[in-house]
Amino acid sequence: MKDYVIDIEAENKEIRKRYRALLRACKPTMQRGDKQMIRKAFDLALESHKEMRRKSGEPYIYHPIAVAQIAAEEIGLGTTSIVCALLHDVVEDTIITLDEIEHMYGKKVRRIIDGLTKISGIFDPNSSMQAENFRKMLLTLADDVRVILIKLADRLHNMRTMEFMARDKQLKIASETSYLYAPLAHRLGLYAIKSELEDLSMKYTDPDTYKFIAKKLNEKKAERERFIGDFIGPINNILKEQGLVADVFGRPKSIHSIWNKMRKKSIPFEEVYDLFAIRIIIDSSDDREKTECWKAYSIVTDLYRPNPDRLRDWVSSPKGNGYESLHTTVMGPRGQWVEVQIRTRRMNEIAEKGFAAHWKYKESNADSGLDQWIRKVRDVLANPDQNALDFVDDFKMNLFSDEIFIFTPKGTLIQLPHNATALDFAFEIHSDIGATCIGAKVNHKLVPLSHQLQNGDQVEIITSSKQQPKEDWLSFVVTAKAKSKIRSSLKEEKRRVAEDGKEILERKLKSIKITYNTDNINKISNYFKYASSQELFYNIAKGAIDIKDLREFAVNDKMIDTSPVNGQFNAHMSGLVEKINKKDYDTLLLGDDLQKIDYTLAPCCNPIPGDDVFGFLTVNDGIKIHRTACPNASKLMANYGYRIMKAKWTSKQDMAFLTGLRIIGIDDVGLVNKLTTVISQEFKVNIRSLAISSNEGIFEGDIMVFVNDTQQLNTLMKHLRQVRGITAVTRFESDNNH
Numbered sequence: 001m002k003d004y005v006i007d008i009e010a011e012n013k014e015i016r017k018r019y020r021a022l023l024r025a026c027k028p029t030m031q032r033g034d035k036q037m038i039r040k041a042f043d044l045a046l047e048s049h050k051e052m053r054r055k056s057g058e059p060y061i062y063h064p065i066a067v068a069q070i071a072a073e074e075i076g077l078g079t080t081s082i083v084c085a086l087l088h089d090v091v092e093d094t095i096i097t098l099d100e101i102e103h104m105y106g107k108k109v110r111r112i113i114d115g116l117t118k119i120s121g122i123f124d125p126n127s128s129m130q131a132e133n134f135r136k137m138l139l140t141l142a143d144d145v146r147v148i149l150i151k152l153a154d155r156l157h158n159m160r161t162m163e164f165m166a167r168d169k170q171l172k173i174a175s176e177t178s179y180l181y182a183p184l185a186h187r188l189g190l191y192a193i194k195s196e197l198e199d200l201s202m203k204y205t206d207p208d209t210y211k212f213i214a215k216k217l218n219e220k221k222a223e224r225e226r227f228i229g230d231f232i233g234p235i236n237n238i239l240k241e242q243g244l245v246a247d248v249f250g251r252p253k254s255i256h257s258i259w260n261k262m263r264k265k266s267i268p269f270e271e272v273y274d275l276f277a278i279r280i281i282i283d284s285s286d287d288r289e290k291t292e293c294w295k296a297y298s299i300v301t302d303l304y305r306p307n308p309d310r311l312r313d314w315v316s317s318p319k320g321n322g323y324e325s326l327h328t329t330v331m332g333p334r335g336q337w338v339e340v341q342i343r344t345r346r347m348n349e350i351a352e353k354g355f356a357a358h359w360k361y362k363e364s365n366a367d368s369g370l371d372q373w374i375r376k377v378r379d380v381l382a383n384p385d386q387n388a389l390d391f392v393d394d395f396k397m398n399l400f401s402d403e404i405f406i407f408t409p410k411g412t413l414i415q416l417p418h419n420a421t422a423l424d425f426a427f428e429i430h431s432d433i434g435a436t437c438i439g440a441k442v443n444h445k446l447v448p449l450s451h452q453l454q455n456g457d458q459v460e461i462i463t464s465s466k467q468q469p470k471e472d473w474l475s476f477v478v479t480a481k482a483k484s485k486i487r488s489s490l491k492e493e494k495r496r497v498a499e500d501g502k503e504i505l506e507r508k509l510k511s512i513k514i515t516y517n518t519d520n521i522n523k524i525s526n527y528f529k530y531a532s533s534q535e536l537f538y539n540i541a542k543g544a545i546d547i548k549d550l551r552e553f554a555v556n557d558k559m560i561d562t563s564p565v566n567g568q569f570n571a572h573m574s575g576l577v578e579k580i581n582k583k584d585y586d587t588l589l590l591g592d593d594l595q596k597i598d599y600t601l602a603p604c605c606n607p608i609p610g611d612d613v614f615g616f617l618t619v620n621d622g623i624k625i626h627r628t629a630c631p632n633a634s635k636l637m638a639n640y641g642y643r644i645m646k647a648k649w650t651s652k653q654d655m656a657f658l659t660g661l662r663i664i665g666i667d668d669v670g671l672v673n674k675l676t677t678v679i680s681q682e683f684k685v686n687i688r689s690l691a692i693s694s695n696e697g698i699f700e701g702d703i704m705v706f707v708n709d710t711q712q713l714n715t716l717m718k719h720l721r722q723v724r725g726i727t728a729v730t731r732f733e734s735d736n737n738h
Helices: 008-027 035-047 062-073 079-086 100-103 107-123 125-145 147-161 167-187 191-205 209-218 222-242 255-265 286-303 343-361 368-383 388-400 422-429 432-434 471-476 480-511 518-527 533-540 546-557 571-581 633-640 671-684 708-723
Strands: 247-254 277-283 327-331 335-342 404-407 411-419 439-442 445-447 457-463 588-590 598-600 613-617 625-626 644-649 657-666 686-695 698-707 726-732
Touching: 008 035, 008 062, 008 079, 035 079, 035 100, 035 388, 062 079, 062 147, 079 107, 079 147, 100 107, 147 167, 147 191, 167 191, 167 633, 167 644, 191 209, 191 255, 191 343, 191 633, 209 222, 209 255, 222 247, 222 277, 222 286, 277 286, 277 343, 286 327, 286 335, 286 343, 404 546, 411 422, 422 432, 422 439, 422 457, 422 480, 432 439, 432 480, 471 480, 480 533, 518 533, 518 546, 588 625, 613 633, 625 633, 657 708, 671 686, 671 698, 671 708, 698 708, 708 726
Parallel strands: 277 335, 588 644, 598 625
Antiparallel strands: 247 277, 327 335, 404 411, 439 445, 439 457, 613 625, 613 644, 657 698, 657 726, 686 698
16 A cells, blocks of 8 residues: 555545535435435434545545445435445444444335345355356345445446556456446446446556557547537537427547447458447437327437348337437448447436436336346346356346347237247246257247347247256257246256165175275265266266276276366365465466476467466366456356466567467469568468468458467567558457357
8 A cells, every 4th residue: 555644634625525525416316304315324424434434545434425426426326326336335344233224214125235235245266256246245135135236336436446456466357347237237238338337447457559549549539529410410409400409419439338349340440430329318208208209219210221120129129228229320421330329318318327217216116027027037147056157147137138128929018038049038038938848939930949039029938747847958048047947947857856866876886795885885976077976876887887986986986086086176286275275375377497387288278488378277177267357267267266376477488389360351363472461481380270261352360370479479469460452451360169
């Protein structure tokens, strides 16, 4: 922590100033008596945290005030939530109990703070515990969504003020944010918060790219503002003529979304045209909303030619998180595509403030998409047996996916994630229908269970009482509900088969005179490399182990395998983890001969000297080195933080490292020859492999090369971009999990 001089008077003045700003933010939702309640909570928080300071040296009370301010201003929550936000760390960090909180503020506040305290341990240094905490967090969501909303406000403020934390902590928290919290904000309709969380995560996990895009955006700011002014001028004039009261403005896209586009399309920054979106927000009465949105759409498309494939109508069919808007892409006056979003003031508040605004406008509509989603969460949580990490993965996948709308034979509308199959649809209707499903008719045509549904399909499910869930179903279903129910059924079936296997093993052991006891069962399980006794019993029942194998075990009793089983580290790995935690190895120095720790470079991201890297302790393959910008990094850091090890390159390496380049361009005679000349002859870089495809005049090549470090790689990429006909050269990343 940096040295700082405490000026108590100045700090007290600043605290009062921040408190007044909070009260101003709370004003729209305040009722009689609320101000006193907020004051009481503020005084308690101030007293409780008076001796505490943040890593920056600031008084700790700044944090709860800021969280309350975000909850009020950016999410639009009311007084109860503001009180809870002010007190969210009091029970955990001080001697004040939940009973005292209940006595002062009532049961509702107690329940929310209890929920916040339970999930505050999300940084536990154990992966399954972290996953278990995430499950707990969702249980509180199903009980009272305000717990999650305050948690998101807390996380947002922590991300905004993370510069004083240690680098490894920054990476861990940023990865967890992009892996779980940003998708959750997206699902709750908090788009502004979701975008900021993604940008802030990227600022720490991939700082170079973040700074590069931020700098480029800044350089083009004046030019962009001129273009927006020219574009919206005519729209404003016609809206006024037609009697529509509306705000029209340009909104910049987030750095993270621009980077995603660059990666997906393998294009440089200069070729990302939609760096901003135009938003039209109409002041409209409830009964005219739809009509006036389409009227504004008509005005825009009369002025500028629309792209017919890019109309998104979420006004007629809102998204599952309540989002309503019309999106279209039109050709602007300078020959570039511009995204236009049209919505009313009410729709905009729901889009900006998500769930909180949704409740405000909802009245008693219990069938809204958000209520259905909360019911789904409860449904998935109802399965207590599911492995917590599987649960987090399944759930996360469903948080971010786009939705499709499917109809039942009677015309009922059901929302499913993009890529959902006929089997997902069956489970969505009812668990029993999913479990006994043998096929489906999509638009009256017979299809298999794995058939992927398209928006607007009408689906009829065919069942059979003889059918039961199969292992391979897990490979194609996508909804968390289907995966959870299938796993649960398979587990039940496995348990039943294992019971039979247990009896068979007892008889077999008796015949070769081995005592049936827990110690021997564990030895046999280890010998045959099964993670548990249940696995052993199951495989006995399936005939995978017979009497001959058991006799062999009896003879070789001393050769019991001690390799890691069921995700547990062996003695060597445990010792290594201990040494790391004791800081015997503060940072793994890559390429340093003095450090006798084996490591390998992860093939999913092929790190090279100069890359920002970290070490990951695997169960079977020792330490693997990944780039912090690796496609798998956020998942590893979010779920297995206790196995992450700081690593950095030593100044000079005497060897070449494998990395991949993806090259896109206009196909031309001799293009490959030009590229290989630059790589092999000019740069003396060895090529390991070259995969090239050409389609309708577009050249695409993936080239694996050996380079010394990032400096050499960047210079090589710069020279390759100068080859005539080449439009993009990017570093190639694999999405494989290693």
